Amino acid sequence: MLVRQCVLRAPSSCRPSQSRALLSTRAAMAEHTNGNGPKGAAAEPTASTATGPRNVLGGPLGCCCASPYKTGYFRDGFCRTDESDFGRHVVCAQVTEDFLLYTRSLGNDLMTPAPWYNFPGLKPGDKWCLCAVRWREAMEVGKAPPIYLKCTHAKALEYVSLDDLKRFALDLEECSAAGNN
Numbered sequence: 707m708l709v710r711q712c713v714l715r716a717p718s719s720c721r722p723s724q725s726r727a728l729l730s731t732r733a734a735m736a737e738h739t740n741g742n743g744p745k746g747a748a749a750e751p752t753a754s755t756a757t758g759p760r761n762v763l764g765g766p767l768g769c770c771c772a773s774p775y776k777t778g779y780f781r782d783g784f785c786r787t788d789e790s791d792f793g794r795h796v797v798c799a800q801v802t803e804d805f806l807l808y809t810r811s812l813g814n815d816l817m818t819p820a821p822w823y824n825f826p827g828l829k830p831g832d833k834w835c836l837c838a839v840r841w842r843e844a845m846e847v848g849k850a851p852p853i854y855l856k857c858t859h860a861k862a863l864e865y866v867s868l869d870d871l872k873r874f875a876l877d878l879e880e881c882s883a884a885g886n887n
Contacts, residue, residue: 759859760860762858762860762868763855763856767785767856768857770783770834770857771833777798778795784857785797785798785857794837794861794864795836796859797837798833798834799833799841799852799853799854800831800833801830801832801834802849805844805849806828833854833857838861841853841862842865852876
C-alpha cells in the first residue's frame with residue numbers, strides 16, 4: 707500500500723495572488739507523494755475565472771488564514787488548488803491533537819517545526835488546509851478534525867461527500883442561517 711503524504715511549502719502573503727505559483731512536475735512530485743485524485747482530472751483554475759474559486763456550498767471560497775503563518779498550497783491563506791497540487795490541499799480544518807498524531811503516524815508530521823520551509827509546526831486549534839484524501843482517511847478511522855465549509859474548496863467534493871463534510875462543520879449553523887445548506 708502506498709503511504710500517502712502531504713508536505714509543507716514555504717509561506718507567502720494572505721491574499722489570493724493574481725499570479726499562480728509555478729512548480730515543475732518534478733518539484734511537485736517531490737513535494738507531494740500521494741497523488742490520489744482521479745487520473746486525468748484537471749484542477750479548477752484558481753484566479754482566472756470571473757467568479758473565483760468556490761467553496762463546497764457553491765459560494766465564494768473564504769480565507770482559512772491562521773496567524774502568524776498562512777495555509778494553503780499557495781500559502782496565501784486559501785485552500786485553493788491547481789494541477790500541480792497532487793495532494794489537493796482543499797479542506798479547511800481546525801486541527802486536533804488526535805488528527806496531528808494520526809497523520810504523524812502515517813509519515814506526515816505537521817507538529818514539528820520545519821525551518822527550511824519557514825514552518826513553525828501546528829498545534830491543536832490551528833486552522834490549516836489539509837489534503838482531501840488524508841482528511842477522508844482520518845474520518846474513516848475517527849480522527850478527522852472539524853472543518854469550515856465556507857473555506858473548503860469545492861474540489862473536496864471529488865473525495866468526500868457534502869453530508870460527511872457537514873457532520874464535521876464548525877460553521878454549519880452560520881451557513882444554514884445564511885441559506886447555504
